[in-house]
Amino acid sequence: MLFQQQKIQLSEYSRLYHLIVPKDNLLRKINEMIDFSFIYNELLDKYCSNNGRTAESPVRMFKYLLLKTIDVVERSRYDMSFKYFLEMSPEEDVINSSSLTKFRKLRLKDMDLLNLLIGKTVSIALEKGIIKSKSIIVDSTHSLSRSNPYSPLEVLRQRSKLLRKAVYSMDEDFKDQMPQKNESNDIRKEIAYCKALQKLIESDTTLSEIPAVKEKLNLLKETVEDTQENYIISKDVDARVGHKTADSSFFGYKTHLAMTEERIIAAAVVTSGEKGDGPELPKLLNQARSNGMEVDTIIGDAAYAGKENLKLKDQQGNKIKIVAKINPAITHGARKEEEKFDYNKDADMFVCPAGHLAMYKRVQGKKIHRCNQTMTYYFDVEKCKVCPLRDGCYKPEAKSKTYSVSIRTDEHIEQEVFQQSEYFREKSRHRYKIEAKNSELKNVHGYDRADSYGLENMKMQGALAIFVVNLKRILKF
Structure with missing residues (x-):
């Protein structure tokens, strides 16, 4: 059961906040600038209105998530600025940390938190007259998976060995029937061996139904299927291998960003690591528009100068200016x-x-x-x-x-002429700003690595990190 209780409860100790939490404290400034009741309204249908125990305030739970890059629950027990931000009484005890996990998994499930939070900060920036430009700067940044991929060859060998051991414990004579092991490092030959082993054991219906054997057999079958699809094996099933250069790669996710010249992130799309940058541009443009932005210029690198992107138009039907140097490879x-x-x-x-x-x-x-x-x-x-x-x-x-x-296409020939203009050169000078923003997300807010497994958790991590950096930027103005 939920009832709205979002302000600090009356307490004889509340005046301590005015003494201890300074006016220039970041959390105080965020609390004074933004009305968090939009979180309450957004999550209202996630709670039962007339049954069960009284739930923790969703606003407070959301604020805990904002602070989660620190050991938030324990620190909020002693740090007065944390308690002030969380709208707690000074003497009030903190939540059980497991409640925060449940809130994240149950209450925020199936919610477009990323676009909701970005839209909220963009609307604040527009209301305060901070965003004046009609340009967005686009780029992507990668985040490593929490889990590293294992060598599929090693995993297949380990799991086929476990299956053989389970079989031998039931029937030692089965050794003579086993297919010949693959001694090479060829993954295709290892897959073929595992399939032959699997087929042989499945042919003996009595043996294959013994629980100890059946469990190892099913595990090997799943591993073979995963290896054939992805050529990697990891606890993080949504992460993929992406390429930073021709000689270096990473395993994880990509966050595609669109940022204003005033350094407010106006849109973001989180994908697995192998996705290209150019195809995500229309999504970023549509999100920026839905968040209230008027866009007539897009600034980026060569990945965004594909033929389809050069055809993009603004809301008045005029061709959007793509300030990106053409590369013949991208059409x-x-x-x-x-x-x-x-x-x-x-x-x-x-x-x-x-x-x-x-x-x-x-x-x-x-x-x-x-x-x-x-x-x-x-x-x-x-x-x-x-x-x-x-x-x-x-x-x-x-x-x-x-x-x-x-x-070469007609669009690229036209773009080549546009590259020589003074407007193109002037707007190109703003591109460095998004690289600095990527660095801030990674080095200050821990966005260089995923906190949890899965694409949905990566989106939630991105939503909170971007929300914080946007609020900090707005406060600077």
């Missing part, structure tokens, strides 16, 4: 949506839908007919042969797998 030509690969600007290579990076590239066509030139990207066919998405993408027995893009 997709006339391919169908399902045939498109993502361009990775850091590696300067394309990534296939399964997440594999091209090995190298070559220009095709004569230079004098540059309009018809294409850039061809070459992929590792050994990966294609066992890829779960190979149907319709890789032809059986083909010696190579390539992906070609046209180098």
Whole structure:
């Protein structure tokens, strides 16, 4: 049961806050600037109105989450600025830390917290006249998964060994029937061995139904399926391998950001790590608009100068100015949506839908007919042969797998002229701001690594971190 109780309760000790928590304290300033009742209203239907024990205030629980980068529950027992921010009486005891976990998992479930919180801060910035520009600066930043991927080869070998041991404990004579082990480091051969082992044990219905054997058998089957799909194994099933450069990669997530020239984040999209930057631009633009922004210019790097992005229009139907230097690699030509690969600007290579990076590239066509030139990207066919998405993408027995893009289009020729303008040069000077914002999120608010497993938890972490940095920026004005 929930009733609205959001202000500090009357207490003979309340005057301590005026003595101990200074007026320039960040938490005091946030409390005075923003009315958190929007959280109460948003979560009202998540609680029962006429049954059960009285629930903790959702506003207070949300504030605990804002403070969660510190050992919040224990510190809020002694830190008066924390208690003031949480609207507690000075002598009031803190919550049980397990309540915060339940609030996050049960009350905030199925809620677009990311867009809600960004929208709230953007509306405050617009009301106070802080946002004056009609430009957004776009970029992405990566966050490492809480879990590192294991070598699939090692995991398959470990789990097939556990299955064999379970079988031998029931029937020692089964050793003579076992398929020959794979002694190489070829993952395809290891998968083939595991499948043969699995098939053999399943053929003995009596043995395969023994609980100790059945458990290990099912575990191996699941591992083989996961390995065939992702080529990685991790507790974090939503995380993926992304590429920072042609020679370096990370395992985790990407947060795609759109920020105003005044350094207020106006939109964000959280994806798994392998996603390209360019395709997320329309989503960022739509979110920024829905949060109240009027956008006529987008500032970014080469990843955002794809042909489709150069066609984007503002709400009046005028072409949006894309302040991003063109790169011939990012146009997709006339391919169908399902045939498109993502361009990775850091590696300067394309990534296939399964997440594999091209090995190298070559220009095709004569230079004098540059309009018809294409850039061809070459992929590792050994990966294609066992890829779960190979149907319709890789032809059986083909010696190579390539992906070609046209180098110049009318949109890019027009963009090339725009790059020479003074407006383009002046707006380009603002791009560094978003790199500083990415650094603040990572180094000050712990956004360099995920706190929990899963994409939804990463979105929640992003929502809280962005909400705080936006509030801090607004207070500076």
